[in-house]
C-alpha cells in the first residue's frame with residue numbers, strides 16, 4: 001500500500017498536517033484560523049488524517065469562553081522510515097519514526113576486497129532484514145539511502161564516487177526487488193545531511209544555509225529556499241575541489257591546489273607526521289594528537305582552518321546563506337576557539353558586509369548519525385512537503 005496523498009486536496013491536507021506537526025498541540029479552530037480554510041474543510045481534512053492514523057486527538061485545551069477545544073497532535077509513531085548509509089567498507093542502517101527519532105540501528109562491515117556486486121548483494125540482504133523489523137514497528141513509509149559521490153536522484157544511479165571507486169552503478173534497481181511498494185529515495189551524503197539539519201534542528205528558522213563536511217574529503221550540501229540545491233547534473237557544492245591556489249599541491253581529481261589538498265584529515269595527518277617526525281597509525285591516534293595542546297599541532301590546525309575559511313568565504317560570496325554549519329574534524333575537535341578562528345578567516349576573506357549577519361555553528365550530530373537521519377529525511381521530505389504534491 002502506498003501511503004502518499006494522491007488527489008486534488010493533497011495540498012490542503014499537507015498544509016494542515018505540517019501545521020499540526022509543527023505545533024505539537026493545536027485545535028481545529030486554530031487550524032482554520034491559521035490556514036484560512038473553512039471549519040467544515042478542517043473537519044473533513046482532520047477526519048481523513050485521523051483515518052490514516054497520521055494525527056490523534058490528544059486531550060482538551062484551555063478556553064476562557066464556551067466549550068473547551070479538542071487538541072490534535074501529529075502521530076509520530078504511525079509510520080516507520082528506513083535510512084541507509086552505504087560506504088566502501090560498511091553499510092549502516094536505522095529505523096526511525098516520523099519525528100524522525102532513531103528507534104533501531106544496524107551495522108555491517110565489508111571486506112575491502114569485495115566487488116561492487118558483492119557489496120550490493122550483502123546490502124540487499126541487510127536491507128531485507130531491516131524492512132522486516134521496520135514493518136513490525138509500523139507500516140513502512142519509505143527507504144532512503146545516501147552515498148559519498150555524485151548521485152543522479154532521478155535515475156537512482158550513483159554516477160561517480162571517488163571513495164567507493166564506483167561509477168555508473170544503478171542503485172535503485174539493485175534494491176527494487178526487496179523494497180515493498182513504497183518510495184525509494186537516494187542522494188549524495190552531504191546533501192542529505194544538510195536536509196537532515198533543516199528538518200531536525202531548524203526547519204522554521206532556516207531556508208538558506210550550507211552544511212560543510214571536512215573529513216578525508218570535503219563535501220557540502222546547499223539548502224536553497226528550503227530545498228536541496230542539486231545543480232544541473234547533481235554535482236552542486238563540490239567545494240572540496242574548488243581551487244584555492246592554482247600552483248598548489250596535486251589533487252586526486254587531476255587539478256592543483258584544491259581546497260581538499262589543504263585541510264582534509266589526510267593532509268592534517270601528513271603535516272603532523274612531517275612536523276613532529278612521527279607515524280600516526282590509527283584514526284584514534286590522530287584525534288588524540290589533534291586534541292593535544294602541542295604548539296606545533298595547533299599551528300598546523302590553524303593553517304588548515306585558514307584555508308577552510310577561504311573555502312567558506314567563497315561560499316558566502318557566491319550564495320549569501322543565513323548560516324554555515326560545520327561537520328567533520330573541526331567539529332570533532334570541537335572547542336569554541338576552532339569555530340572562532342575559522343569564522344575570522346572566513347570573514348577576512350569574504351566581501352565586506354556579506355558575512356556580518358551570517359551565523360556559523362557546528363553540526364550537532366555525531367558523524368555516524370547525520371547521514372542516517374539525512375537518509376530518513378529524504379523520505380520524510382518527500383512525504384511532508386509541497387514537492388511531493390507536484391510529483
Ligand SMILES: [Zn+2]
Pocket residue numbers: 240241242251252253254255258260
Ligand atoms: Zn581536487
